[in-house]
Amino acid sequence: xxxxxxxxxxxxxxxxxxxxxxxxxxxxxxxxxxxxxxxxxxxxxxxxxxxxxxxxxxxxxxxxxxxxxxxxxxxxxxxxxxxxxxxxxxxxxxxxxxxxxxxxxxxxxxxxx
Amino acid sequence: xxxxxxxxxxxxxxxxxxxxxxxxxxxxxxxxxxxxxxxxxxxxxxxxxxxxxxxxxxxxxxxxxxxxxxxxxxxxxxxxxxxxxxxxxxxxxxxxxxxxxxxxxxxxxxxx
Numbered sequence: 748x749x750x751x752x753x754x755x756x757x758x759x760x761x762x763x764x765x766x767x768x769x770x771x772x773x774x775x776x777x778x779x780x781x782x783x784x785x786x787x788x789x790x791x792x793x794x795x796x797x798x799x800x801x802x803x804x805x806x807x808x809x810x811x812x813x814x815x816x817x818x819x820x821x822x823x824x825x826x827x828x829x830x831x832x833x834x835x836x837x838x839x840x841x842x843x844x845x846x847x848x849x850x851x852x853x854x855x856x857x858x859x860x
Numbered sequence: 861x862x863x864x865x866x867x868x869x870x871x872x873x874x875x876x877x878x879x880x881x882x883x884x885x886x887x888x889x890x891x892x893x894x895x896x897x898x899x900x901x902x903x904x905x906x907x908x909x910x911x912x913x914x915x916x917x918x919x920x921x922x923x924x925x926x927x928x929x930x931x932x933x934x935x936x937x938x939x940x941x942x943x944x945x946x947x948x949x950x951x952x953x954x955x956x957x958x959x960x961x962x963x964x965x966x967x968x969x970x971x972x
Contacts, residue, residue: 780959789864789948789962790903805959837902848893849960851903 750774751852753838758857760832768823768855770838776850777843779821783807784835784854793836796821797843825857832859862887864951866963874971876938881966883932883949891952892932893960894923896945903948907934939970 751772760766772779778797782790792805796815810829815821821840825832835856839849863886873879883892891910895903907916909925909932916923920943922935932949946967950960 787965789964790950791962792959795959839903848905848908850905851895853902856900 751838751840751850753836753852753855755855756853758855760857760859762859763827764859765827766825766832766857766859768825768836768838768857770821770823770852772819772821772838772840772850772852774840774850775818776840777818778841779815780839780841780849781805781811781813781821781823782837782839784837790837793823825859832857862951862953862961864949864961864963866947866949866966868966869964870967870969872969872971873936873939875940878938879936881934881936881947881968883934883951883963885930885932885949885951885953885961887930887951887953888927889930889951889953890925890927892925893950893952894932894934895948895950897948897965898945906947936968939968941970941972944968944970 754769780795781793784790791807793811794813796802802815812824837854838852841847841849865884867882894906896906897903907923912927914925920937925932946965948965950962
């Protein structure tokens with residue numbers, strides 16, 4: 748079955764540590780996205796990539812980094828510079844051209860203490 | 861700044877009743893998406909609206925798009941408990957490339 752996988756489902760880290768969230772898709776989609784969701788709020792775009800080896804900052808990129816070395820993979824690193832990293836992180840993918848809907852992974856809930 | 865506003869943000873309704881959720885946006889777009897999210901879960905695509913006047917229906921939910929008014933509606937007919945969830949609209953603004961801007965979401969609780 749085609750889809751998007753994110754791991755782990757739950758992640759706990761101490762403040763000051765970098766942490767990497769995994770996102771893999773086998774939908775053969777060109778574009779991939781990372782969103783952050785805080786309780787009771789909508790989704791905010793962190794980074795997106797429309798092609799391998801290229802990515803752009805979204806609305807809240809500070810304190811995050813990404814890479815896109817393979818079409819199917821788009822890992823997100825939450826660095827120690829992110830001041831409030833505890834949140835629900837969602838990865839999505841779509842065909843490259845707009846007018847195609849985005850499909851979402853199951854999410855990773857990150858808690859930093 | 862592009863804004864996508866949903867209202868109401870919270871809706872409590874009785875089973876069997878009808879109601880409409882509104883999604884207003886501030887930029888030119890003819891592409892709008894509705895998603896459903898259950899607590900602690902990911903987003904599930906409900907409707908893709910790609911032109912002015914588009915109307916789509918699935919079960920008790922019907923979505924429409926008026927690009928001139930920059931308004932989309934999600935109408936619920938004869939609500940049932942299983943529709944309880946958070947509903948998001950998302951706009952694909954023409955000048956932003958392939959990015960979506962989400963509304964804050966509408967929390968729907970259907971009481972039996």
